[in-house]
Amino acid sequence: MLTLGNGRLWRALPILCAGLLLLASGPAPAAVTQAVPARHRAAPSAADLAIQLEALLGQHSVLAADLMRSRIRGDDDFVQAANAALGKNTSAMTTLVGQLFGQAAADKFGPMWSEHIVGLFTYAGAIAAQDKAALEEARKELVEYEEDLGDFFAGASQGRLSRAAARAAVVQHVGHLTGQADAYAAKNYALADDLYRMGYQHTYDLGLTLAKSLLPAKDVATLGQPLWRLRSQLGKLLAEHAALVEDLTRAAVTGSPDFDSSGQMINGNTADLAAAMDTLFGPAAAKQFQSLWADHVEQLVAYSSATAAADKAKQDQARTEMAGIEQRMGTFLAGATSKHISAADLTAAVQKHDMMLMKHADAYAAKDYATAHDVAYDTYQDMFGLATQLADAFGVTVAARLPRGGAQTGYGGMAAVVESR
Template identity: 75%
Template sequence: MHGQLWRVLPLLCAGLLFLAPSTPPVVAAQTAPAPADLAIRFEALLGQHSVLAADLMRSRIRGDDDFVQAANAALGRNTTDMSTLVGQLFGKPAADRFGPMWSEHIVELFAYAGALAGRDETAKGNAMEELTEYEEALGDFFAGASQGRLSQAAARAAVVEHVGHLTGQADAYAAGNYAAADDLYRMGYQHTYDLGLTLAGTLLPPADAATLREPLWRLRSQLGKLLAEHAVLIEDLTRAAVTNTPDFTASGDMINGNTRDLAAAMDTLFGAAAAKQFQSIWGDHVEQLVAYAQAGGDQAKKDAAAAAMTGIEQRLGEFLAGATGKRVAPAELTAAIRKHDMMLMRHADAYAGKDYATAHDVAYETYQEMFDLARTLADAFGANVAARLPKGGAQTGYGGMASVVSSFATPGR
C-alpha cells in the first residue's frame, strides 16, 4: 500500500544494527564504567526501545511516511547502542549473537504494524509466527548468557510479554481504542525497563549484581525510570497537541498517570505533604509544556507559556533543593529543569515544523538526560532516604516503585 518504502525501511533497521559488531567502540582514556552503571544504562535502553518501537508501529498504522523514517532512524540508534552495551557487559561474542536476533525482532514488529495498516490478516499471522521464533531465540540467548542464573522458561516468558505489549498496543491503536493502546504503551515501557534490571541481576556476576540492590542504586534506577517516562509521555502528548489527533485525551491520561507515580515516589521518600506540594508544581509544569505545544504558530501564546515555565522551574528547583537538604543548590537544579524544558520546547517546535529527524534526535537526548538528573537527585537525597524504598527481588525491580504507585491510583489523592 505504501510502495517501496516499506520494503526498504526494515532493511535499514537491520543494517544499522549489523554495523555495530564490526565497528568496535572507541575506548577513551578514562576509568571504565562500573557494572552497576552499565546495568542502569541497559534497563534505560530497553525501556527506550519499547517506546520507540511502539511509536514506529503507530506511525506505520497511520501511514505517516515521513515520521516513520525518522522513528526508524531513532530506533536504529537505540539498537546500535544496545548492541554495543551488550558487548561491554558480556563480551563481543555475545554482542555478535545478540545483534542479528534483536534486529530481526524489530523488523517483524514493523511488518506486524504494516499488516494492521493494510488489514492483511495473512501478513499479520506471518509476522506473529516470525516474532514467536525470535522470542524463543532471544529468551534462549539471555538464559545462556546468565550461566544458569536465569532459566530458559523465565527468559522466554519475559520476551513474550514484551512483544505482547507491543503487538497489543498496536492492535488497540489500529482499532481506535486509544485508552487501551496507551495503557499497554505504559505497561510495555515499565515492563521492559524492569526487564533490563532483572536481566542485569541474573547476567552479571553475583558480586556486581549485589550492587544493584543497594539503596542508592535502586533509587537512581527508579527515579530514572519515572523521569525518563515523563519525557517520553510529554513528547507523545505534545505531538498529539500539535496535530490535534484523536488520541490527545488518552495521551493526557498517560502523563497524568506518570505525574501521580512521581508524587507517590515523593510520598515514600519525604511524606504526604511533600508529595502534595510536588504534585501541584509538577502538574503546572506539564500544563505549560502542553500549552506551548498547543500554541502552534501563535508566538504570543508560546512566549506566555515559556514565561510561566520560568517561574515553575524556580519553584521546582527550590522544592528539590529543600528535599536534598540543600546539598544541591536551587540554582543548579533550576538550571537542570530549564535545560529539560528547553529541549521539550525544541522538540515541539521541530515536530510542528515537520522536522521529524530533529524532533527524534532531541527526544533521544532528552530521554538520556533524565538519568543524569535522576542520579544527581538520588545521590543528594542520600542513602537514608533511598532506604525508604520498598525492597524486593530482581523480578520486582528490587522493590522499585510498584507497591508505592498503587496507592496513588486516583487523581484526587
C-alpha cells in the same frame, strides 16, 4: 482538553525531587547540571552499565511502539525517523551487551534484536494494509524471533535463567507491543496507552533480570544495594515522564484523538511517582509544590498547542509563564536544600528540561521528525543523569526506605525467577 490544573497526579514529579532533596542525609552536589570533564570520569561500573541496559531496553519499547503507530497512521516520514532512532538504540544496546557480557554475546545479540524489530515493523504494516495473511505471517515470524532471543538469554545466563522463563519474558514484551498496535488501529486509545506503559515498565525491568542473571556474583550483589535501587527506580520513573510528556505534546501539536488518553498516561506515571514520594517522604512537600507543578505542565501543553497553531503571541506567553515557573521552582528547591544547591543551578536544570521539550515540539510541528526524535532520544537519556545526581544527594539512609520487591522498585519482570536460582 484536559484540565491539568485540577489534576493532582500531574504534580508529583518535582514534588518528589523536592522531597528527596529536603530529606538528604548528606551534602548535595555543588550543581545539578555541573559537567565532569571526560578525562576525569571513572569508567562506569557493572552496576552503572546495568542501569544503562534498563534504560536502553525501556527506550526500545517506547521507540518500537511509536514506530508501529506511525506505520498504522501511514506517516512515512515519521516512520523513517522512528526507525533511525531505533537503530541508534539497537547499536547502543549491542555495544552495551558487549561491555557487560563480552563481544561474543554482542555479536549474537545484535542481529537477533534487529530481526525482532523488523518483525514488529512488518506486523504494523500488515495491520495498516488490513492484510490478514501478512499479519499471520508476521505473527509466525515474531514467534520464531521470540524463541531465538529467549534461548540466547537463557544460554548466556549459564543456567541461572531457564529457557522457559526467558522465552516468556520476550513473549510478554512482544505481546505488549503487538497488543498496543492492535488497540491503536482499532482506535481504542485507552487500552493502547495502558499497554504502552506496561510495555515500557516490563522491558525496563527486564534489564535488571538480565543483569542479575548474566553478571558475576560480586556485581549482582551491588544491584541489591539501596542507593543503586533508588538510582534505577528514579531513572525509570523520570525517563518515562520525559517520554510521556513528549507523547502528550505530539498529540497537542496534531490535535490527535488520543490526546486525552495520552494525558491519562501522564497521570499513571505521576501516580507512581506519588506512591514513591509517600513511601520515602510523606505528603508534606506535595502540598507546597502542587500548584507550581500543575502550572508547569499546563504551560508545556499550551506551548505545543500554540506551536501547532503558529500563534507566536501564545508561544511567547507560554515561554514567559514557564520562565517564571522555573525561577520559582529553583528558589523553592534551593530553600528545601538549605541552599546546598543554588537556586540558579536548580533553575538551570529545569530550564534545560523545558527547552528540550519545547525544541521537540517545534521540530515535530515543523515535521522535522529526525530532529524531533534526536531531541526526544537525548531528553530521555538526560533524565538518568538527573536521577543519579538526586539519588546520590540524599544518600543511602533515605534510599534504604525504598521497599524491596514489586514493580515500584524496579524489581518487576522475572527478577523472582533469577533470585530463586
